[in-house]
Amino acid sequence: ETGVTQTPRHLVMGMTNKKSLKCEQHLGHNAMYWYKQSAKKPLELMFVYNFKEQTENNSVPSRFSPECPNSSHLFLHLHTLQPEDSALYLCASSQGAASYNEQFFGPGTRLTVL
Amino acid sequence: AQSVSQHNHHVILSEAASLELGCNYSYGGTVNLFWYVQYPGQHLQLLLKYFSGDPLVKGIKGFEAEFIKSKFSFNLRKPSLQWSDTAEYFCAVNALSGSARQLTFGSGTQLTVLP
Numbered sequence: 001e002t003g004v005t006q007t008p009r010h011l012v013m014g015m016t017n018k019k020s021l022k023c024e025q026h027l028g029h030n031a032m033y034w035y036k037q038s039a040k041k042p043l044e045l046m047f048v049y050n051f052k053e054q055t056e057n058n059s060v061p062s063r064f065s066p067e068c069p070n071s072s073h074l075f076l077h078l079h080t081l082q083p084e085d086s087a088l089y090l091c092a093s094s095q096g097a098a099s100y101n102e103q104f105f106g107p108g109t110r111l112t113v114l
Numbered sequence: 115a116q117s118v119s120q121h122n123h124h125v126i127l128s129e130a131a132s133l134e135l136g137c138n139y140s141y142g143g144t145v146n147l148f149w150y151v152q153y154p155g156q157h158l159q160l161l162l163k164y165f166s167g168d169p170l171v172k173g174i175k176g177f178e179a180e181f182i183k184s185k186f187s188f189n190l191r192k193p194s195l196q197w198s199d200t201a202e203y204f205c206a207v208n209a210l211s212g213s214a215r216q217l218t219f220g221s222g223t224q225l226t227v228l229p
Contacts, residue, residue: 040123056216102163104159
């Protein structure tokens with residue numbers, strides 16, 4: 001597997017469920033990101049990790065909980081979500097979190113909250 | 115906070131037509147600029163980027179973009195479209211100073227190229 005992979009690709013969950021999204025990068029990068037892509041809206045940056053340390057949290061509700069155990073893996077733990085959280089969740093990675101570093105994106109997880 | 119505006123949400127053109135997609139950003143400091151593309155069923159991927167130097171940058175598949183600092187613009191162009199250029203195009207800006215150092219995306223432009 002090359003590039004950035006995400007599992008699952010599709011997820012349907014109820015508001016009381018707990019689930020996790022997984023992202024893995026095979027590029028040797030040090031920085032990883034979670035984005036939310038809602039219909040007709042710009043991609044919204046949620047979290048940034050650089051060398052496993054969280055460096056950005058864009059006022060994301062606590063029902064989204066990221067985890068970065070190492071530079072290759074990033075998780076997004078979900079609990080008590082709302083229907084408006086339904087969206088495409090994209091993971092990305094880059095060689096360091098510097099602004100000039102190209103970000104490589106995964107295919108996303110399409111999340112539907114019932 | 116910085117913002118990015120893409121004025122066209124959906125553009126429909128014929129093959130061989132020329133393309134120009136507008137992108138304007140609101141940030142007064144030094145910026146890095148990007149265009150990403152998402153082909154149907156594929157990942158977001160980088161089309162081209164501007165960091166410094168020549169304001170006319172060339173990317174993959176015959177695309178180019180021109181950075182006009184005075185207009186806060188970074189428009190994407192291609193002289194002759196192909197059907198395979200059908201995709202969604204995203205402009206993104208990363209400011210280099212102040213608190214806004216994250217990558218901010220526009221809302222995207224869906225381009226449909228008719229054969």
